Amino acid sequence: MIRAILFALICAGTAIQAETLRLAATTSFNNSGLSDALLPVIAQDIGLDVQLLVVGTGQALRLGQSGDVDAILVHSKEAELAFVEAGYASHRREIMYNDFVVIGPSDDPAQVMAATSAIEALLRIAAAQSTFVSRGDDSGTHRKELSLWAAAGSDRVEFTSWYREVGAGMGASLNSASAMKAYILADRASWLNFGNKGDLALLFSGDPVLFNQYAYLPVSAERHAHVKAQAAWNLEKWLVSPRAESIINGYEIGGEALFVFNARP
Amino acid sequence: MSGIWAGMVEAFLLVWSLDADLIDITLRSLKVSLSALVIACAVALPLGTWLAIRRFRHRRFVIATLNALMGLPPVVVGLIVYLLLSRAGPFGVLDLLFTPTAMIIAQVIIITPLIASITHQAMRELWSEYHDLLISLNTTHGQRITTLIWDGRRTLMTAALAGFGRAIGEVGAIMIVGGNIDHVTRVLTTAIALETGKGDFALALGLGVVLIALSLCVNLTIHSLSRTEREGRW
Numbered sequence: 428m429i430r431a432i433l434f435a436l437i438c439a440g441t442a443i444q445a446e447t448l449r450l451a452a453t454t455s456f457n458n459s460g461l462s463d464a465l466l467p468v469i470a471q472d473i474g475l476d477v478q479l480l481v482v483g484t485g486q487a488l489r490l491g492q493s494g495d496v497d498a499i500l501v502h503s504k505e506a507e508l509a510f511v512e513a514g515y516a517s518h519r520r521e522i523m524y525n526d527f528v529v530i531g532p533s534d535d536p537a538q539v540m541a542a543t544s545a546i547e548a549l550l551r552i553a554a555a556q557s558t559f560v561s562r563g564d565d566s567g568t569h570r571k572e573l574s575l576w577a578a579a580g581s582d583r584v585e586f587t588s589w590y591r592e593v594g595a596g597m598g599a600s601l602n603s604a605s606a607m608k609a610y611i612l613a614d615r616a617s618w619l620n621f622g623n624k625g626d627l628a629l630l631f632s633g634d635p636v637l638f639n640q641y642a643y644l645p646v647s648a649e650r651h652a653h654v655k656a657q658a659a660w661n662l663e664k665w666l667v668s669p670r671a672e673s674i675i676n677g678y679e680i681g682g683e684a685l686f687v688f689n690a691r692p
Numbered sequence: 693m694s695g696i697w698a699g700m701v702e703a704f705l706l707v708w709s710l711d712a713d714l715i716d717i718t719l720r721s722l723k724v725s726l727s728a729l730v731i732a733c734a735v736a737l738p739l740g741t742w743l744a745i746r747r748f749r750h751r752r753f754v755i756a757t758l759n760a761l762m763g764l765p766p767v768v769v770g771l772i773v774y775l776l777l778s779r780a781g782p783f784g785v786l787d788l789l790f791t792p793t794a795m796i797i798a799q800v801i802i803i804t805p806l807i808a809s810i811t812h813q814a815m816r817e818l819w820s821e822y823h824d825l826l827i828s829l830n831t832t833h834g835q836r837i838t839t840l841i842w843d844g845r846r847t848l849m850t851a852a853l854a855g856f857g858r859a860i861g862e863v864g865a866i867m868i869v870g871g872n873i874d875h876v877t878r879v880l881t882t883a884i885a886l887e888t889g890k891g892d893f894a895l896a897l898g899l900g901v902v903l904i905a906l907s908l909c910v911n912l913t914i915h916s917l918s919r920t921e922r923e924g925r926w
Contacts, residue, residue: 449790449873458890480790480871481886493780495789598889605891623891651779653787 447476448658449496451487453567454596456500456641459616459685464678465671472670473661483596485565491515491644494651498659502614502641503567516644522666523675523686524640527571528618529631530601531557531610539610545634546579553581556589558609562600563592567639572612575636601627614639616685641686667692699897703905706898714899718906721879724792724866725859728799733852736804740811740851741837744819755812761805766798770865773798777869790871795879798865803855810851818844849918853911860907880906 456462457479466477480490484501491499492515500522501507507519529548531539537555542548552559562569576583583590593603597617604611605625613621618629643666645659665671667690675688706714743755775781777789777797788794818840826836841848863881870877872886880903887896 454889478790478871478873478876480873493778494784495779596889598891602888602891621891623893653779 446474446658447478448498448655448662449478449480450498450500450662451480451482451490451496452500453484453487453502453641454481454598455502455568455614455617457481458596458598459614459620460680461616461675461678461686464674468670468674469662469665473665475658475662475665477662481596483562483564483566484570488515491646494646494654496646497655498643498645498662500641500643501567502639503570504640504642506567506570507642507644510644514650515647517647517649518644520643520663520667520690522641522643522671522690523688524638525615525686526632526639527568527612527637528615528629529610530604530613530618530627531630532608532626533628535628535630537610539630542631545575545631545636548631549575549579550581552610553579553586556587558589558591558607560600560604560607560609560611561590561592562597562612563594564596566596568597568612568614571637571639575612578636619680619683619685640689666690695893696897698894699901702894702898703901704898706895706902707905714902716875717878717880717883718902720792720877721860721881721903721906722910724795724879725799725856728796728803728859729852729856731796732800732804732807732855735800736807736851736855737811737841737848738837740808741815741840742833743808743812744815745833745836745840758805758809758812762809764802764805765864766802766862767864767868769798769801770868773801773865773869789869790873790877792870792877794869795866795877798869799859799862802862802865803859806858807851807855810854811848814844814847814851815840818847846918849914853914856910857907860910861903 452462462479466479469475469477480487480496482490484503484506487496487499487501488506488510490496491510499516510516511519527545529539529545531537531552537552537557539548539551542551561572573583591603591607591609593600595603597613598621600611601613601617601621602623603609605623605627608626610630615632643663645656645663646654648654648656672688672690675686676684678685743751743758773794774789776783777786777794778784779789788797822836822840822843826839831839861881863885866877866879867882867885870879870882872878872882878886880899884896884899884903887893887899
């Protein structure tokens with residue numbers, strides 16, 4: 428009986444094995460809708476069925492570390508370099524970028540719109556003690572926000588109840604910010620594709636420090652012999668091809684381009 | 693209120709247009725939760741009945757544990773199953789993580805204690821009725837368990853439906869072990885979580901209405917198949 432069940436389980440598990448590849452990607456890659464534009468074309472061009480796991484950068488790196496995915500697409504340069512350094516990936520390939528933006532209530536109680544730099548914008552929010560939603564989930568966006576607070580010389584331990592860590596993905600955090608009429612740091616792509624903007628508006632963007640680079644890291648086959656290294660390499664070749672360039676650069680929402688391709692072939 | 697209305701409209705449009713993706717994820721929801729239900733019942737019904745008729749030393753402790761496990765937090769089950777099935781874990785070589793099978797395993801763990809516990813409660817009453825008869829007929833343990841399960845099938849159906857309800861509406865565990873991969877492990881609950889994250893509340897609520905309707909359909913089907921609530925058969 429137990430043997431029969433186990434057998435059935437294993438059969439059911441292995442039934443779906445065409446040429447597939449598991450890619451852990453950040454929430455912004457999916458929430459922006461870009462993945463829906465890219466994946467069908469990839470399946471068509473190189474016959475690869477990319478199974479997308481949408482997680483934060485921290486979790487994506489964990490999945491790559493334990494060999495549960497074949498490649499990752501994330502946006503947190505220091506963490507990626509450490510990942511390569513530790514031998515979990517053979518290299519890191521930059522694919523595209525967009526930028527982070529500061530979102531907040533449209534009446535802008537903290538006067539963020541008058542800020543001249545991202546750090547000044549955050550300092551204004553802190554000075555006004557306006558509600559601020561932090562991702563708090565160790566994602567690329569969260570790490571960027573923490574590095575900005577650190578650069579501003581603010582100690583988060585001293586923040587009072589206006590600083591709220593929600594511990595959720597980009598979309599869920601934007602929902603929270605929308606409900607609380609709070610400020611939040613988001614990536615431009617997720618913001619533009621977000622359906623529940625409510626009273627929120629884009630208040631600050633354009634500071635070079637808000638640059639957001641996405642990179643592709645194939646999981647090292649030396650560490651995990653079972654990863655599909657060839658498929659991961661095929662996908663990498665496709666991602667840096669002119670075909671990918673035209674789709675990524677041409678992807679728009681409401682007439683606004685979301686990502687800029689910057690891979691070197 | 694307008695948000696809920698928009699959700700209703702969206703649900704109607706989704707069902708009306710027989711959206712291919714919707715059918716895909718609905719069937720996967722059914723497949724995963726019904727598989728989990730069948731496996732869990734195969735374990736839990738005999739186990740619950742056995743606990744009702746058998747007297748042994750740590751019986752009280754086992755029953756208390758079973759009752760406590762009814763409230764097993766799905767997200768913890770998901771995490772444990774994830775760690776077991778991960779490539780870095782003991783069962784990594786089976787390559788089951790992020791497959792429907794992994795989701796079935798997690799759901800079996802979540803609903804088996806629930807079904808076993810309800811079964812045990814129901815069977816205890818039935819056993820006090822049948823005790824003298826079955827003992828005097830000199831039946832084996834196996835025969836007693838089969839008799840009790842057959843004669844108590846209507847109560848057991850409630851146990852099974854409670855298990856199914858918990859399985860089909862569960863999101864914490866299957867999100868972790870399934871990964872919500874489009875066309876592979878996306879089911880109704882994880883799709884609802886995804887659409888909520890995108891801020892598309894109407895679609896999320898529409899999927900929710902479909903989920904509730906599906907659950908209702910399954911319950912009605914099972915009831916009509918087993919002919920409960922008919923004349924003279926309360």
